[in-house]
Amino acid sequence: MKRRALDMLLVSVALVVLWQALHWRVGEEGLASPAATLRQIGEELESPRFWRHVAETAIAFGWALLYSAGGGLVLGLWFGFRRLAGEVAEPVLTAFASLPKVTLYPIMLLVFGLGLPAKVAFGAIHGIVPVVLFSMAAVRNLAPVLTRTARVLRLDARTTALTVLLPAALPEIVSGLRIGFSLTLLGVLIGEMFAAKRGLGFLIMNAIGLNDSGTIMTVATLLFAFAALANAALLALDRHLHHRGD
Amino acid sequence: MSRAGAWRLGILGGAVALLELLCRLGAIKKITMIPPSEMALALGRLMAGPAMWPHAAKTFGNVAWAFLIAVLAGATIGVVLHALPGLRRALDPWLATWYAVPVFVFYPLFIVLFGMGDAPIIAIAFLFSVAAMTIATLDGLGRIPRVLRKTARVHRLTPIERALRIDLPSAFPYLLTGVKLALAYAFIGVIASEFILSGFGLGHEISFAYNNFDNRTMYGLMLFLLTAVVLINLVVQRIERRELRRRGR
Amino acid sequence: MSQVHARLMGVSRVYPAAAGQAAVHALGPLDLDLRRGEFFGVVGPSGCGKSTLLDVVAGLAAPSEGRVTFEQRDVAGEVPDGIGVVFQEDASFGWLTVWDNVAFGLRRAGREAAEVQRRVDEALRFMGLVDFARAYPAQLSGGMRQRVCIARTLVMEPRLILLDEPFGALDAQTRLLMGDELLRLWRASGATVMLITHALDEAAMLSDRVGVMSARPGRFIDIIDTGWARERDSRIAAEPSFGALTARLWSLLRDESLKALGHQRP
Numbered sequence A: 001m002k003r004r005a006l007d008m009l010l011v012s013v014a015l016v017v018l019w020q021a022l023h024w025r026v027g028e029e030g031l032a033s034p035a036a037t038l039r040q041i042g043e044e045l046e047s048p049r050f051w052r053h054v055a056e057t058a059i060a061f062g063w064a065l066l067y068s069a070g071g072g073l074v075l076g077l078w079f080g081f082r083r084l085a086g087e088v089a090e091p092v093l094t095a096f097a098s099l100p101k102v103t104l105y106p107i108m109l110l111v112f113g114l115g116l117p118a119k120v121a122f123g124a125i126h127g128i129v130p131v132v133l134f135s136m137a138a139v140r141n142l143a144p145v146l147t148r149t150a151r152v153l154r155l156d157a158r159t160t161a162l163t164v165l166l167p168a169a170l171p172e173i174v175s176g177l178r179i180g181f182s183l184t185l186l187g188v189l190i191g192e193m194f195a196a197k198r199g200l201g202f203l204i205m206n207a208i209g210l211n212d213s214g215t216i217m218t219v220a221t222l223l224f225a226f227a228a229l230a231n232a233a234l235l236a237l238d239r240h241l242h243h244r245g246d
Numbered sequence B: 001m002s003r004a005g006a007w008r009l010g011i012l013g014g015a016v017a018l019l020e021l022l023c024r025l026g027a028i029k030k031i032t033m034i035p036p037s038e039m040a041l042a043l044g045r046l047m048a049g050p051a052m053w054p055h056a057a058k059t060f061g062n063v064a065w066a067f068l069i070a071v072l073a074g075a076t077i078g079v080v081l082h083a084l085p086g087l088r089r090a091l092d093p094w095l096a097t098w099y100a101v102p103v104f105v106f107y108p109l110f111i112v113l114f115g116m117g118d119a120p121i122i123a124i125a126f127l128f129s130v131a132a133m134t135i136a137t138l139d140g141l142g143r144i145p146r147v148l149r150k151t152a153r154v155h156r157l158t159p160i161e162r163a164l165r166i167d168l169p170s171a172f173p174y175l176l177t178g179v180k181l182a183l184a185y186a187f188i189g190v191i192a193s194e195f196i197l198s199g200f201g202l203g204h205e206i207s208f209a210y211n212n213f214d215n216r217t218m219y220g221l222m223l224f225l226l227t228a229v230v231l232i233n234l235v236v237q238r239i240e241r242r243e244l245r246r247r248g249r
Numbered sequence C: 001m002s003q004v005h006a007r008l009m010g011v012s013r014v015y016p017a018a019a020g021q022a023a024v025h026a027l028g029p030l031d032l033d034l035r036r037g038e039f040f041g042v043v044g045p046s047g048c049g050k051s052t053l054l055d056v057v058a059g060l061a062a063p064s065e066g067r068v069t070f071e072q073r074d075v076a077g078e079v080p081d082g083i084g085v086v087f088q089e090d091a092s093f094g095w096l097t098v099w100d101n102v103a104f105g106l107r108r109a110g111r112e113a114a115e116v117q118r119r120v121d122e123a124l125r126f127m128g129l130v131d132f133a134r135a136y137p138a139q140l141s142g143g144m145r146q147r148v149c150i151a152r153t154l155v156m157e158p159r160l161i162l163l164d165e166p167f168g169a170l171d172a173q174t175r176l177l178m179g180d181e182l183l184r185l186w187r188a189s190g191a192t193v194m195l196i197t198h199a200l201d202e203a204a205m206l207s208d209r210v211g212v213m214s215a216r217p218g219r220f221i222d223i224i225d226t227g228w229a230r231e232r233d234s235r236i237a238a239e240p241s242f243g244a245l246t247a248r249l250w251s252l253l254r255d256e257s258l259k260a261l262g263h264q265r266p
């Protein structure tokens, strides 16, 4: 554990040094310095205007995550348990996974109009695919002997699902959720960058237009910190689930 | 055809037919979506004319560059990290968090570093896809069974022979997965950059058509781009399947 | 006749402590002479260090203490020429056909194509794999894959052959027949064989001498001469002395196996 913390510290220091070096190389125009960014982070966190943008993005992300995780789980479990449905859907899903979905954003805008629903839909279609694919695989990979054991123990369907199948499939499902989480956030941000008047994606886009590298790095750093923390938590859960019992 | 294949064809065909019907009946407004048949016509017109091709060449060229550099760099980084377990352990959590970085924010930086033009876009797409290849390489190298390493020593292979004859073929399916992901991410990186940042390429053309309410061009371009990506992916997937099947997985 | 082929002197092996795990004293200290041309069987409770012993003899792992020699030369750090190993785990190359798997070593050694062809075909015939030459390992059963690994080892004509529970994946009948094949091969090649097995009857039937190992850290608690003639096969299982031999091995091993079980219980 101590070693982990030390590793973390060393890599962080290396990154900051690299950041500073790049800053010296390209100047304020291209990349704000770590110190300036830190200062601006302090200021922004006090500003209500900034928090309104955060709230805008957070609400869109929250809804998108609800749809991608919830919808993904339902679809994934269905495709997993119903062999034929899964076989029908899988190639379509893998093809969809590899598409540059940003291409489809104009359709979202035309269907939902400019605003929250389009962002939510866009985030959700980014995140839902890995959740579906991982949950489907998790169910399919369940060893048949598990179901047979449950039957020998005379468990009813509900108990079987809750105490045997779900725990066995959980590690894979969590892996899918972790990837879905990152992609949903990416989708929401790209949506905001392309067409929005509020939100963190808009802030970044606006700053790129104004060559305001301080704001760019401020928002980027905060986004990264949030995503990294959430990801670390999910990763820890993921690892814990995958390694239990060995 | 398999039963699942028939179902799939039926469902997709049915969905297209339904869309056509809804558009024709006016349930979906013309300003939202044009009928699929008209999308196909628009695609034909675009492919026959000269306007689209320079953009297509630019987009696919940039994807190819980003993809190639990402695969080579990702494989190299993977090999180096695998050889240095201390460094790998330190970087592991960062690699897993990579896709949380909104890489588009580096666009201004790349413009200062590389100037205007294709290089910043290629750099962003590269950043997008290099992590997938690195992770896949580490995965593949980490899963080489220990007994194969021992076998290499019994056969007294040199380190280079071992890398080429044992490590590479053993890790190959994982590397292919990395290649597939790197390609997908290179596409996302390039197209998204063209959409929001650049003034050229298919992504920009779609965005431009959208802003000008030119739905025919927009849907034609979308159809072209998505079909091309799906076809390229089918080829990569076929190779991957064949490799996996041969190894009984 | 009883010339020493490989020798272990005061050999022990300790796996150093790793993250969250204490150091494991897996083997020894022990002495052992493998005589040139003999068939030496090793039995012992599971986890007693048999595979570790094999690694040390082959030069795949350095002993923590003591010395290992093969043909009067120190085994240090690398596998000496002339040793072939068949591992407990499946070590077939999934990306090569059966034929290419078996040809692997000969090609590495730069043999001529005609010679490779001849020797590989012969090894495949010997192991009953001719019909599967073009198949990939994934298309074979576990037992057949192990035969591929045996063929890949034999084709190199090693002077010392180390086998780690090679028949573990086979059913009892096939296992007896494979034992006969191994005896035939051993006689024909004149090689020294060390066979690790968990089947007492297999050790009793095949070996000139059987080394019985203690629970971990593994040492030899006894080395038993079977006294079989060089010309022998699985039919000796019908002889009364065979039953006596197996019974003796079991009486030696029973206490040790109980100890090993006790160690493993949480």
Ligand SMILES: Nc1ncnc2c1ncn2[C@@H]1O[C@H](COP(=O)(O)OP(=O)(O)O)[C@@H](O)[C@H]1O
Residues within 6 Å of the ligand: C015, C024, C025, C026, C044, C045, C046, C047, C048, C049, C050, C051, C052, C053, C216
């Ligand atoms: N690489 C390793 N690191 C730590 N301990 C090991 C390692 N390999 C084997 N061991 C331990 O050494 C002991 C002997 O292992 P092994 O030689 O494989 O036994 P056997 O082949 O007789 O079953 C076991 O307790 C095992 O857990």
Ligand SMILES: [Mg+2]
Residues within 6 Å of the ligand: C050, C051, C052, C088, C164
């Ligand atoms: Mg063993």
